[in-house]
Amino acid sequence: MDQTRMQLALQERRQLQLHRNQAPLQPLTAGLLRGGGKDYLNFSGNDYLGLSQEPVVLKALCDGASRYGLGSTGSPLVTGHQYPHQALCDALCDWLGFDDVLLFSSGFAANQCMLQTLAASEERLLLDKLSHASLIDAAKHHAGGFKRFLHNDLSSLDKLLAQTLPAKAVVVTEGVFSMDGDSPDLAALSALCQRHAAPLLLDDAHGLGVLGSEGRGSWQQQGLTPASLQACMGNFGKALGGSGGFVAGSATVIDYLRQYGRHYIYSTALSPALCVALREAVLLCRQQSWRRERLAAHIQLLQQLAKAEELPMLASDSAIQPVLIGDTSQALAISDALKQQGIWLGAIRPPTVAPGSARLRITLSAAHQPAQIRQLVQALGQAYRGTH
Ligand SMILES: Cc1ncc(COP(=O)(O)O)c(C=O)c1O
Structure with missing residues (x-):
């Protein structure tokens, strides 16, 4: 593509108020972040349990770096899978009860590896309509094609499963x-x-650590076992407050991915220091249920306050609490008004969400204080009324 075409596309995004800016930020402890020399209450991060700033985890990161160095210096099947990687895999299996896991840099x-490797070329992928971009992009590359069922709608999925016959289907959804x-x-x-007889693949990015006993995830909270899922x-x-990802499954599924998963085989393994820190985060996540209890109390408080302010909240019991605005410029205006008051709450706009469904996506953390949540809802109520 030539650059003139790129410039036109960029201009179009600016005209539609869909161009995104990327400002450097510094996350701080206690639900705050710093940007442009100013401190803000942060209601847009994903640090649901506050583990990203936990001193025990940070010490493990430093110890891991001194002992193992900065990078893994290799892909996992060459020299990249080291003792810290194995210790992290063992901790994940012990926690979640799956036979085995593979680690990925994101x-x-x-998700790309899970879908592209586990669905056979003659099988059709069936995805929820609101699936994350990583799942949709994987499905777009699948030789057997894909279809999307209506969001969380079992009768829509049932119809697609029947239509797919005699071909086989693999079903994909998210825990949250x-x-x-x-x-x-x-x-x-x-x-x-x-x-x-359709295998189920689950993306539990937002359920892990937050839902279920010891934070095992949405599948465990809803009474499923590892055997109910082909992979998670x-x-x-x-x-868990770090970065990277994993796929968990039976010994056969994971060994199949290890042998055939191109994203796994041909990519540098995670930093070993990060794996040391992540193992510590997993242990704390399991043990410190007070973090989940605190988060649950924050969710309840936000819902109560938002109801009193008559904010148009989407129904959600998770750490993700969206305020549906609809119009992109209104969502941006509210986000800007909050920024003026020291609150960081980004507007989520198309193409991330469907046209006409721009929103303010509040994410809560155990690191927040109840007073911060009160401050958010009060400011949000004022700004919302100001634009309506
Ligand atoms: C549902 C879901 N799946 C997958 C991902 C991708 O995970 P990562 O950020 O680790 O690449 C995200 C992150 O935004 C997500 O929200």
Whole structure:
């Protein structure tokens, strides 16, 4: 593509108020971040349990770097899979109860590998309509094609499963949807998949650490077992406070991915120091249920206050609490008004969400204080009324 065409596309995005800026920021402790020399309350991060700033985890990162160095210096099947990687894999298996896991440099890569490797070329992928970009992009590359069922709608999935016959289908969904914060009925969805002998692949990026006993995830909270899923993707960039991702599954599924998963085989393994820190984060996440309890209390408080302010909240019980605005310029105006008052809450606009469904996506953390949540809702209520 020539640069003139790129400039035209960029200009179009600016005209539609869809051009995104990237300002350098510094996350601080206690739900704050610094940008342009000013401190803000941060309601846009994914550090759901506050582990990204946890001193024990940071010490593990420094110790890991002194002992193992900065990078893994190799792809996992050459020299990249080292003792810290194995210790992290063992901690994940012990926590989640899957036979084995593979680590990836991002959740995006983990999803790409999971879908592209586990669906056979003659099988069709069936994805929820609101699936994350990493799942949709993987599906677009799939030789067997893909279809999307209506969001969290089992009868829509049932119809697609019937239409797919005699070809086989592989079903893909998320434990908590990233832009809406809601969840499918996983027990019913799993039973439907079993009736059709269709493997189920789950992206639990936003459920891991937050939901279920010891934070095992949305599948565990809803009564599923590892055997209910062909594979489960999780990532380290949200509740665990780091970065990277993994796919968990049976010994056969994981060995198949290890042998055939191109994203795994041909990519530098995670930093070993990061793996040392992530293992510590996993242990704290399991043990410190007070973090989940604190987050749950914050979710409840936000919902109560938002109801009193009559804010148009989407129904969500997760750490993701979207305020549906609809119009892009209104969403931007509210976000700007909040910024003036020292609150960082980005507007989420198309193409990340469907046209006409721009929103302010509040994300809560155990690191927040109740007073910060009160401040947010009060400012949001004022700004919302000011634009309506
Ligand atoms: C549902 C979902 N899946 C996958 C990803 C990708 O994970 P990562 O950020 O680790 O690449 C994200 C992150 O934004 C997500 O929200």
